[in-house]
Every structure is written in C-alpha cells, then in structure tokens.
Amino acid sequence: MSQDEPDLDAAYGLKTPDDSKRLYAAWAKTYDAGFAARMDYCLPERVVQAFVECRPRGPVLDIGAGTGLVGAHLAAADLGPVDGVDISQEMLDVAAERGVYRRLFIGDMAARLDVADGTYQSVVSSGTFTTGHVGPEALDEVLRVAATGAQIAISVSKAHFEAAGFAKTFAKLEGQITALELKTVRIYGDKAEGDHALDEGYMALFGRR
Template sequence: MSDDPDLERAYALQTPEDSVALYAAWADSYDHGFAIANGYVLHLEVARHYALMGGFGPVLDVGAGTGLCGAAIADRGIRPVDGTDISPEMLEQARAKGEYRHLFTANILEGIPLRDGLYQGAVSSGTFTSGHVGAEGIDAVLSAVRPGGWIVLSVNTQHYVTAGFAAKMADLAPRIDALSETEVAIYADHATGPHARDTALLLAFRKA
C-alpha cells in the first residue's frame, strides 16, 4: 500500500496525531491533487448554505485546511474570516490565499484557545466525520459563537448516526434552535471513483 496521502488514508484516520502526520504530507498537493482532481465541492455547498441562512462575519472556519471553505465564504462577501486547523502546514496554504484575517493551529477536541462568543458564526467543511473530529467537537464550535449566531457544519451522511452526531444534536436541543439537515453532494457530477457519490448533511443551527 502506498504511503502517499490520499482519500482512503484520510478516511482511515484514528487519532489527532494521525491527522497531523497525514495533512503535513498532503498540504502542498491538496488543492490540485485532491480537490480539483476529484471535483470536490463540499466547501462551496457549506459557504452557499451559510450565506443562505443569513450568516455574516466575523466567522470562524473550523478545520480550515488549505482555506477552500474560507475562500468560498469570502467570495460571497462575508468577512472577516478566521480559521483554525490541527495542521500548521495546511494553514500555511490557507494563508497564501490571502482571505483570512487570522489563522491559528488548534485541536478542536481540546477547545478553541480564544474567548467564548468571539464570532458571529462558524462553518466547517469535511472536518466532522469518522476519523477526523467526532460529535464531541461541536461543543467547542458552539462556545466560539455568540447567541443568535449561525453555525453550518458538514457531516458525512454515512457516519451521521453511527458516529454519534444524531444523538449529539438531540442533546444540544436546549442550547440551539432552527436546526435543519440538508443533504448535498461532496463531489461534482463528473467525479469518478469509489466515493464519487458520497453525500454530506449540512447541519445548520443557531446558538440559543
């Protein structure tokens, strides 16, 4: 089996340390070697949905990676955008895009090292799923957002129940409102390969 970074290795991640190692190796080639080559469009769906919900800045991009979602948010005129990710190498790629006000490295499972309620909203594309960040990471995102602020997170549809996301959203009911679940494609129609027809649920909700 090749040690080159790819989607199968990403799906097989088990620990934060696994993520750090994989994305350090993948950072330079991620945009062209994965996102463009595979017709990845989930970040565009997340940005569109955040705008549709009436979300505005300042907004935190959680699991920002190379900045695809943050750039899509900024393209819709929603600013300022800050971003956080466990991989400093990925964030260097994001920084080069010039769309973020502030970028910082953090493990979302250990919390966000900023004061609570700093952001009017938050987005996340491709981070909340099996092997990356589990449902327990949603608490830190919620803490970062002001009351009334919109949050739009993508969760891989096949993991929504089995990885505990459905149960987590039920538990959060007293702390959120206006929850909706919208199924979208992760890849464009022309995509091929074993995951080409995978979908994600966009979880959109407001902090109560």
C-alpha cells in the same frame, strides 16, 4: 495521484491527532491541485452557499480551514472577517497564501481552542466532521466559541453522522440551539471517480441560543 500522495482511505483511517498532523503535512502542497481537482470536491462551495443563504454575520470562524477552500468562497461572497483553525500548520500555510483570512491558528477540536467564549457571530465547517476526523463531541466547543444568536453551518458525512451518533448529540443540545435543519448534499461533483464519487453528507444549519 503519485504513490506518495495520501488519499481518502488514508484520511478516513486516521485514529489520533498526531496521525492527522502527519497525513495533512504530507498532503498540504498537493491537496488542491491533486485531490480537490481530481475528485471535483464541491462540498466547500455548497456549504458556503447554504451558509450565506442564512444571512450570517462576521466575524466568522472556519473550523478545519485546511488549504482555505471555504475561506475563498466566503471572500467571494464578501463575508468576513474570517478566522481559520486547523490541526495542520502545513495546511494553514497554504491557506495563508490566499490572503482571505484575518487570522489562522492551530487548534484541535477534541480539546479547547485558543478562543474566548462567544467570540464569533458565525461558525462554518466543511469536510472536518467526517470519519477519522472530528466527532459530535466537538459540537460543545463549536457552541462555546459561538456568540448568542450566531449562525452555524457544519457538514457531516452521512456514514459518520449515523455511526458516531450525531442525531443523539443534537437532541441533547436542543436547549442550546435553534432551528436545526439537515440538508443532504453531495460531497463531490459529476467529474469525480472511484469508490467515493457518490458520497453524500448532511449540512447541519442551526443557530446558537
């Protein structure tokens, strides 16, 4: 990692949407070959594997699409069409080079996305609901853009799940969701090193009533 390249501690320390935009603008071009490769970042693949087992249908919204790691795995599973939203235009520019998205657009999950109610038959998100990023309040927006009967898969880091109160939020949403299942998953693979190498998250799998 170069001295100028952002790291996980910087990402987890984000406070505002503008902070996120600045960090990911600086990180976009080196994210895949640097961080993702160095940390053996396998969460996107594992989320998509669990998602596909739920037999989702398109169109799919990839929340926090970043450089398109989830989109690439969805394409490999022949699932689509896929749209991607992220707070960073620079990250989306990298994702666009993969050629796997129907549409990529800027959006902040703390606000309202430029998406009509019930647009998507499936919603997936990997690595976005985590410390310094998106909290449980964004689940309302996830459900707004999901169609009745939609399949949803969202990863949440364990530390963030507990600290931000995701369990209470899911309980409040009981009348809007079905078949909630939480699966523990490692965020990084066996090649990862450093303080975060053994970090875990939950995969929240559920349907939209």
